[in-house]
Amino acid sequence: MIAKLEDVVVEIKGVTVLRGVNLEVREGEAVALIGRNGAGKTTTIKTIMGLLRPKSGRVYLLDEDVTQKPAHERANMGIGYVPEGRRIIPDLTALENLEIAYGGKVPEDLLEWVLQFVPDLKRFLDRKGLYLSGGEQQMLAIARGLIRKPKLLLLDEPLEGLAPKITAIVTKTLKQIRDEGFSMLISESGIVKRLEGLATKAYGIDRGEIVYEGSLEGILSDEKARSRIWGV
Ligand SMILES: Nc1ncnc2c1ncn2[C@@H]1O[C@H](COP(=O)(O)OP(=O)(O)O)[C@@H](O)[C@H]1O
Ligand SMILES: [Mg+2]
Numbered sequence: 001m002i003a004k005l006e007d008v009v010v011e012i013k014g015v016t017v018l019r020g021v022n023l024e025v026r027e028g029e030a031v032a033l034i035g036r037n038g039a040g041k042t043t044t045i046k047t048i049m050g051l052l053r054p055k056s057g058r059v060y061l062l063d064e065d066v067t068q069k070p071a072h073e074r075a076n077m078g079i080g081y082v083p084e085g086r087r088i089i090p091d092l093t094a095l096e097n098l099e100i101a102y103g104g105k106v107p108e109d110l111l112e113w114v115l116q117f118v119p120d121l122k123r124f125l126d127r128k129g130l131y132l133s134g135g136e137q138q139m140l141a142i143a144r145g146l147i148r149k150p151k152l153l154l155l156d157e158p159l160e161g162l163a164p165k166i167t168a169i170v171t172k173t174l175k176q177i178r179d180e181g182f183s184m185l186i187s188e189s190g191i192v193k194r195l196e197g198l199a200t201k202a203y204g205i206d207r208g209e210i211v212y213e214g215s216l217e218g219i220l221s222d223e224k225a226r227s228r229i230w231g232v
Contacts (some may be wrong), residue, residue, distance in 0.1 A: 001026055001063060002152045002183045003048055003079075008057035010043055010208075017043045019208040020057065025152060025185050030178040032195045032216055033187040035205035035229055041187035042084055044205065045154045048185070049081050050074040062151065080150030084157050084187075086141040088129040094140050095125040101144040114143045117173055135166035142173060153177065153184040159194050171198050190229065192220055204229050 003025040010018040018040050025031045033041050046052040048059060050071035059067045061077055075081070089097055098106055098114075106114075115122055118139045124132060132140065138158060145153050158174070159167050175198050178184060188195055195202075195216055204212030204225040212218075212225035219225045226232055 001060065003185070004060040005044070005048065006058040006060070008047060008054045008059065010047055010052055011055045012043070017208050018047065021208070021210055023203055023210065025183050027183055028178070028181050029200045030174065030184045030186060030198055032199035032202040033185060033205060034190065034192060034202055034219060036190055039205045040208040041205060042156055045156050045185065045187060048154060049079060075148070078151035080145035080148065080153040082141045082145040082153065082155040082158060084160070086137045088132065088137045088140055090130040091128060093126050093128055094121060094132065097129060097140060098144055098147055102147045106147065110147070114146050117146065117176055118143050134162055135169065138162060138170055139173070146177070151183060153182055155184060155186045157187050157189060159188060167194055174198055192216060
């Protein structure tokens with residue numbers, strides 16, 4: 001297994017935010033994590049990355065218990081992170097943003113490898129983050145997440161705030177990455193349709209609890225998931 005959370009409880013400032021989360025990403029899977037704002041998606045992703053430490057429960061990466069491992073060690077194990085809101089450095093060019101993530105000059109063949117997934121990036125490699133559109137920023141954020149060829153890519157609401165046309169392009173890119181055998185966890189605030197054809201499995205989360213586990217399509221007809229996530 002690539003990643004696994006076992007009975008994970010996370011507290012932030014004394015408030016319980018995750019209440020015993022169990023979740024698994026297997027090799028080659030694109031797993032969706034669906035829940036409305038405040039449900040605990042970002043907290044779940046940060047806990048896998050090691051940016052938050054559980055109060056109880058275990059985190060496993062590549063079959064190893066990493067509960068006590070810091071984020072940089074997890075990154076070195078092959079975990080890539082595409083944070084919510086993209087977090088592109090505005091004063092640096094797209095290429096410089098990639099260099100920061102890589103930790104030095106990006107070798108030509110590696111850059112080519114990344115560009116096969118996000119070919120449009122070639123057009124704006126020399127442009128500052130400040131001047132990139134939302135879609136361009138997301139492409140760059142994905143490229144940055146891929147730059148160390150991670151075994152698992154964690155994507156926090158990668159489709160948020162994008163126009164439908166751009167959403168389709170980003171989804172296609174993620175499909176391509178999945179088809180190359182990379183595993184990913186993708187959070188989404190509620191529009192299940194956006195992940196059609198991409199997610200091979202889905203979890204529903206509400207108020208820090210996993211309320212659904214199954215196929216992506218199944219979440220829409222699951223009574224518990226529907227009432228907890230969409231209130232219908
Ligand atoms: N830094 C923080 N300080 C206080 N509460 C927080 C903080 N981060 C998250 N929370 C709380 O934790 C819950 C889950 O947040 P989050 O994981 O960001 O949800 P999501 O990503 O699904 O929108 C929310 O109720 C939020 O208010
Ligand atoms: Mg979030």
